[in-house]
Amino acid sequence: MPFDVARARRAYPALAEGFVHFDGAAGTLVAEPVARAVVGVLGGAVSNRTTAFEPGRRALRIVDAARAAVGDLLGADPAGVVFGPSATALTYTVARGLAEQWRPGDNVVVTRLDHDANVRPWVQLAQRTGVEVRWAAFDPGTGALPVDVFAPLVDARTKVVAVTAASNAIGTRPDVAAVARLAHDAGALVYVDGVHATAHLPVDVAALGADFYVTSAYKWSGPHLAACVAAPRLWERTAMLKLLPSSDAVPERFELGTPSFELLAGVEAAVGFLATLDDDAAGSRRDRVLRSMAAVHAYEMRLFDRLLDGLRAVPAVRILPAPAGGCPTVSFRVGDQDPARTAELLGRQGICVFSGDYYAAEYFIAMGLRGSGGAVRAGVYHYTTAEDVDRLVAAVAQVR
Template identity: 45%
Template sequence: MAYDVARIRSEFPSLESGWAQFDGPGGTQTPRAVGDAVASVLTGPLSNRGTIGVSEERAEAAVHGFRLAMADLVNGHPRGIVHGRSATQLTYDFSRHLSRAWGPGDELVVTRLDHDSNVRPWVQAAEHVGATVRWVDFDPETGELATEAVAAVLSERTRLVAVTAASNLIGTMPDVAAIAAAVHDAGALLYVDGVHYTAHELPDVAGLGADFFTCSPYKFLGPHCGVLVARPELLETIAPDKLLPATNAVPERFEFGTLPYELLAGVTAAVDVLSGLSEAAAPSGEADAADGTHAAHSRRDRLVASYTALHEHEEGLRARLEEGLADLPGVTLWSRASRRTPTLLATFTGHAASDITKALAAGKVLAPSGNFYALEASRRLGLGDDGGLRVGLAPYTDESDVDRLLEGLAAALT
């Protein structure tokens, strides 16, 4: 698949700053098309949703376009797309919605590999209703989270399992589909944190077996917000607290207040940018309609081609980076799983990771340090709350960025 990184970089005004950005796991840079879409909706005629006048119609179109775009991205149904301020907010909301049916004797499963946003809401919800939390460990030597380890804690009392599709700290991608099969055999629901995963792997929510799947558009070129995906028929069974005049329709019943139409348009634009990463992605129309079906050469088809090309591009850069790191003294890489994203966590003998981050910044290379809210994972690795230096690749990363990072590390470690 053709991947022209120079063309892609030209779409990001922020890269004109001269910085090499390795902070993608915390939030990617934003392409011009996304900013233009946000500005266009925000500054054009805009009212609350409706069908009377252009301002109402534009709001309606922004919502409709957002649901179609996200459905294409995750291979879901538009009526199963819920907008939220962030993935953390959505998970807290749904932990409250779902825990109404739980009580003493019920069990929730969380893992030590996950970002705290897919741990603490469930732990706290269990505490509020008297349910029990079961913890699943991962192997700190390999970074692997075994399906068998999840299956071992399941029982007829298990109500929900929360697991990441990809660790934002060390990149590990567990076998979510196999975990889903075990969870469903136990009669439980699977809540998948796909925030880091979606930036590097094209989601197929049904294929993964996720009952709930969250992601954050700002991790894949979009504006700051969150998205939850579920089957519409599952959402129909969940009754959240809401204002009396507010609609009870799905998915709107979970979206409180007036939606940020400009951000929804930005998400749609981000998905369109992703669908055009590969020159082999044939231009065409969008999804057919709200029934979630797709025509030949649809946006989903283009996304498949683009993610294939992106994967090849990022894997090549990761190999270049890992080869360079292997030649540097005192570097420990904690990203070791057999299936993982191009995200590396490193520590350095005799040097605090935060000091290395500062040294790199002097050369306009941004590689942040910390635990990145993957607190349980950082502690399990023996890195405490300090974590390490995280290097994340993104669609706009090129070989010169990687070389600048390696040169900066070599200088800082000598």
């Protein structure tokens, strides 16, 4: 059956304000069940975690439920789900912990396609520990990041290969599973930035071969909270500075301070909401998430084809190249117009798009565009409609 976008949109009260949202790659609107769950915790008797009394036991249940929800979203062990304020913060946490075991002569591999949150932590920790940084370059003519570029970079001294599951700039989806096989054959760990991909695709971290996989809930209708998942045995081997009285157990020892119980409740609600996006989905929450996200992806990609066709028909629009089959995200420029000016003119018409480098700094440096303002980015999400797409295309034609 076709994806029911009208039903999905009813879950987003903010859409009533009338803005057209192509800004989901920077953060989506929050679904109503998520907001309700957050408010419910804020308005209820929830204390810090303890088994001594009921409000403390509620806090324990909230944390456990959030870990289980992320496990169902990603196909991960709930005991290996670590929460943090952002994907950037969590990646720094993991990088600092793993770097304790690095020695001069070792190397790490990063890509020029990634968001800087999956580049700079590894580069900075490598510099601090005297470890070599090796760069996997994408093809500027196609936007692809072929597996074969990793082969000469990975060897027996490679400690980590950091790679994106989907580019937040142009949507490219590298063959992460193949990269992971190459890395694992050499004894390296694989750290996958799944922030952009998780919002658009069914995810199975085991099938990807990801040793660590990070995602941000606010990119998939949830609150501003992030999670990094790994097998508990990997967390056990990862160093962490912590307070003396705080738990040394995994995953708690990586979560500094008291968690935000209301946001954790929002994470659980967001996963539950995603599981409802296909009317015919049945079975466990994991089963329903997989089916719903498959339906979402099919719908979004059909709409994305409409967007690409529309933009290509506008004279002077330059679309930055990306291979087919990625996530529904496009970066473009309109003639010699400053991308910030394009975004401002579209914003005056109630159309929300971002401009600049969107923290994909290495990508725009390699493309020779960072110094001239980067590009304009538009992304399709499951509440986007064909009318939204047509409105954006018409507005781009006007502002050119």
